[in-house]
Amino acid sequence: MAVSNVPKYHIAMFPWFAMGHMTPLLHLANEIAKRGHTITYFMPRKAQLKLQHLNLYPDLITFHTITIPHIDGLPPGTEIATEIPISLCPLLVETSDLTQDQIELAFRANKPNFVVHDNAHWMPRLAKQLGIKSICYDVVSAATLALVFVPGRNFPKDRPITEEDLSQLPPGYPSSKVVFRGHEIRPLMMITMPMGKNITFYERMVKAKKDSDAIAIRTCEELEGKLCEYMVAQYKKPVLFTGPVLSAEDMKTPLEDRWDKWLGGLNPGSVVYCSFGSEFILEKDQFEELVFGFEVTGLPFLIALKTPRGCATIEEALPEGFEERVKGRGVVYGGWVQQPLILKHPSVGCFVSHCGASSMWESLMSDCQIVLVPQLIDQVLNTRQLAEELEVAVEVKREENGWFTKESLSNAIKSVMDSDSEVGVKVKNNHAKWKEILGKPEFMSGYADRFVQNLHDLVK
Template identity: 80%
Template sequence: MAVSNIPKYHIAMIPWVAMGHMTPLLHLANELAKRGHTITYFMPRKAQLKLQHLNLYPDLITFHTITIPHIDGLPPGTEIATEIPISLCPLLAEASDLAQDQIELAFRANKPNFVVHDNVYWMPHLAKQLGIKSICYNVVFAATLALVFVPGRNFPKDRPITAEDLSQPPPGYPSSKVVFRGHEIQPLMMITMPMGKNITFYERMPNTKSLCFSPDQCYLQKHINTPLEDQWDKWLGGLNPGSVVYCSFGSESILEKEQFQELVLGFELTGLPFLISLKTPRGCATIEEALPEGFEERVKGRGVVYGGWVQQPLILKHPSVGCFVSHGGPGSMWESLMSDCQIVLVPQIIDQVLNT
């Protein structure tokens, strides 16, 4: 069938409210819009401000702003995971679930054909009620999801996995929303990054088709022509090819001050030029306050420690950058695999350990 003859659909997209989840879903939206489909992308206002420059088809991709309700324990005004430590993400997930009424109202008004979501446990049920087909698009590796759904469980090998199987926690495992809600995620299709034999778990889930993709298929930034910001282009342009070590631990990792100082002192000892992009450590007001005494003077002109957002894919593709020190998060894994940099991984939480 010719591309021009393929039916055009209205597709809703609802990612988990973290930059590493929202960004690849927006790349997917661009690919779908390039083929003529219309997209309604649901996200909080603060996320829209960070991502709207990546929308290559504003005539087809519409950002629909949702309000994340406040709940006790979550800092007022929190909308995206980059604003809080990882330990508070379960509260943000709980608050995000409370936006269900807003999304349902928009669905009833706009009637999308499909909804692509990122493990929103209640979405398949809502979509089925409204006659919408649901697709679970996981930006993490299959192994991570298998661990979340089946920590320590022994499922029968002689029959398909059932919803009842999934609803039972393993012996000795404390009950939680993750364990008991895992069985509710039964969309039309589950899309994920493969890792070894873990994908066979999804192939056995009831009423679900699974599709694997590789980094070059899912990280679709090759069409984005945004130039590297001038300050980094000039600085990197004055250094030898392949000489710079770039370090970033993603948009959610926050180090203790002592960890931060050990890390930057290690980069100083390499003798190589370096660019470090990290969030301000706990207990510090600024990156500058957290730096070891005399550090800035000793590395002046050779090393930069920056606390703001950077264009990581473009930095990794710069000829002067030869090594990437990363936390091993899914987004950074994709970006590193799409570059020619050597990779050094410093995992901090379970999915990053599996990725490493």
């Protein structure tokens, strides 16, 4: 059956309350609505204020605001992950679980055909009771899911997880390069820590997938086909591709005037842009080492990061004399920027990122050289994929303390920005091949069409 002949469905969406999860799910909602289906998108009030402008089909996509209850340990009024340090996210997850009654009432009133949820382990049970098909949607890479979140992974519960625990590849895991190694242990502890009441992060992720009718992953067959086949074998259920689901509408909005003017005064391909996403916050000494690294490159740069811990403003965090030394060629900014448009600007030639899912796809779709500084486990595995499997990027070498020196950051940037560098030429050529594949006009639309067809196949 052609997608145009698929019956019109009503799809509910319930994401994890983090911008890096809610935004791509809304982009997917736009693609589904573009094909004539209706969506009820559940989110906190504060998220609606941030995402309203990205709703391209307000006649078909309805934002359903849910009330987030307060629990002890969270600052009053907390609704989304960007408001709190990552250490408090387990408590925010607990509040999202407490919205079940609100979701059930809405489902009974609106009667959706499907619910696409972001690892809400209780959602498949609720959906089944109401005759709704459930799809567990992951914005993280298939590499992360296949290495860590597969049934039967026996992580120790009496001690923190170590790199050695994760170096033991699950039977049949289809990659020897996309592995976790050479990083500090702290981010690993999240895997077995409580994430909601009486459930660990690992248990939550696996149960959400095992109990759903299908799993959907924000990836493409060309990049992670074998890893998704492995997921099918592990979970014994369909694994659907959504493609990168980036918003083409971002490119129709003009770049903010201040950045357009500043970048416009610099040479083509000369600027290094850096961002670590909307949630990660650096320690002050890490922040200082990072900005020193950009200074010693001698290249123009734009750094967009959240204010480091213990500082009131980004200006307060800057080393003494730094602003004067880089005046005219370097900017450090603590606010939100239009990342896709900055990456598209002809003056920007390099992107230094944490390799979160959205930044990974945006870097692949850009013409920029790619330098990676991963922080969390999924970012590490994304980095392994780009730097070692695809060879389109360079990872910054770390020290034993888990961070890097200004010299190692500067060397990584210069290695890809030097037009005569063997490394720079190799990653640029490999990147160009992947951009050509991902940038074909029918690439994104083809994945959206197939996803809608896959939904129909679940109810045939």
